[in-house]
Structure formats: structure tokens, C-alpha cells
Amino acid sequence: MLMAFETYCTKQPAAPAMLKTLESEKDLFRIFLEVSQTDNSALRRMHLSSFLMAPLQRITKYPLLLSRLYKSTSCRHPDRDRLLEAQQLVEEHLEHINIMALDAVSWNKDEVHFIQMGKLQVVQCGDTWARKTKVCSVHALLLVLGQMPNLQALEEKRQPSGDKPVKGGALVLIRDKGAGRFTTLRDPFFLDKCVVSTDPDSEETFEITEIYKDPYILKGEDPSDTSRWLSLLQGLSRDLGNWRKRRNALANIMIHMVSRT
Numbered sequence: 001m002l003m004a005f006e007t008y009c010t011k012q013p014a015a016p017a018m019l020k021t022l023e024s025e026k027d028l029f030r031i032f033l034e035v036s037q038t039d040n041s042a043l044r045r046m047h048l049s050s051f052l053m054a055p056l057q058r059i060t061k062y063p064l065l066l067s068r069l070y071k072s073t074s075c076r077h078p079d080r081d082r083l084l085e086a087q088q089l090v091e092e093h094l095e096h097i098n099i100m101a102l103d104a105v106s107w108n109k110d111e112v113h114f115i116q117m118g119k120l121q122v123v124q125c126g127d128t129w130a131r132k133t134k135v136c137s138v139h140a141l142l143l144v145l146g147q148m149p150n151l152q153a154l155e156e157k158r159q160p161s162g163d164k165p166v167k168g169g170a171l172v173l174i175r176d177k178g179a180g181r182f183t184t185l186r187d188p189f190f191l192d193k194c195v196v197s198t199d200p201d202s203e204e205t206f207e208i209t210e211i212y213k214d215p216y217i218l219k220g221e222d223p224s225d226t227s228r229w230l231s232l233l234q235g236l237s238r239d240l241g242n243w244r245k246r247r248n249a250l251a252n253i254m255i256h257m258v259s260r261t
Helices: 002-010 014-025 027-039 048-053 059-072 080-105 151-155 223-240 255-260
Strands: 112-124 136-146 166-178 181-184 194-199 202-210 216-219
Touching: 014 027, 059 080, 112 223, 136 223, 166 223, 194 223, 202 223, 216 223
Parallel strands: none
Antiparallel strands: 112 136, 112 216, 136 166, 166 181, 194 202, 202 216
């Protein structure tokens, strides 16, 4: 069942386009959908086009979608119990990842907020002459310590208002080694010691550099996902950085040169 669900999610981007094409080419099909979704109380809750847009290939959305599928599946269907089992397995999977993230940063769990979760493609930019560049797919968790920040302000690159600023921020990258085993890719990126930047020639990726360490190139599941990760990480690293102690100061632009020499 999980393999079938994975196929459904990976082919999701093409599904809305196919539905739109079928509706434009076949009037009878379009009328049937309109009548069904208008007259049927169960279908009226979520139209087919909205349902196809629900799972955006993010593992954090899997439990919600499985719950919807379970509730909308007939009791007589042989796979109904498997849907519930799959939901529980995915929830256990996410819970394990969350526990690993908290252990990695050693923060008080009562003060921690998860503000972004998803998958990222990661490449370490080290000595490329000595070793081959390897792209790694990881589970990424963005955590903050203290007050929950204004996410809209961070995404719009505005200065968040509030008397209680965020105490800390960290990006944790976790690899799935299979058979229910997970491991952190590296030590967490503590954002007060990081600079997040972009390359004008490559808008699909961004770079995070921890001072005196090799930078990493990151990429989201799609351009909008990459943009959201970039905005949140840039906003938090800007507000938490030690350069904030200097009046009207910005991040040291020489950090990249130091890390690459």
C-alpha cells in the first residue's frame, strides 16, 4: 500500500494537468464531474482537482492524506485496514525523526517549535578534486528555540515584530538508511553561525555556510519549496547572527571567501 501511495504522490504533478485536459476534450466527462461533485454530499467536501493538489510530495502531509483516504473508503473495501496501518507507520516514522532532531540540538523540547519539515537534496562543496560530488536526499527539519516566529514576515524578508525574539534556530538533516534506521547527515546547522546565500546563475538552489566549515548546496522538491526554505533560513540566520550586535551591521560578506580558501 505504501508503494502504491508513493507512486500516487510522485505522479501528482501530472495529474491536475491530465484532469484539465480531459475536461476540455470531453464535455460529457466534465459535466459528469460537475454534477457528481455538486449533488453528492461526500464529494462536495473536496472536488477532484483540489484532492489531486492535496499531497504535494511532502512526507509531513502523508498522515493527513491517509486519514482522509481511510475515512472516505468503504468499510467493505479490503484495503481499508491497511490504510490505517500505513497511517500509523508513517506517524511513527515522523515521530522518530522529530525525536532525533531534538536529541541533535540538545534543546528543551518544551521551548522548541518545528516551523518547516520536508525533503531536501544536499551536496557538500568541499575539495571536488579529491572526491566525487554526491547528491544526497535527506529529511530536513527547521527548529527554533523560544517564541514561535512570524513566518509570513520571514518569508517576506521583513523584520518580525515582538518583544520576545527567537533564542536560537537550527537546521537538522537526517538520512534514511532503510529498515527503520536513521542517522544525522552532520551536526546541526546552528543559524546564528551560518550565512545563507544564493547564486544568481542558479535560482533552483541555495547555499548554507557555517563559519570555518565547508558550505552545502541545498535544493527543495520544487521551486516554490526551495524559495520557502531559502526565505525562512535567510530570515532566521540574519536575525540570530552575532553580527546583529554591531549597530546597523550585516553579515560579513568575506565569510564565503574564508571558507573556500
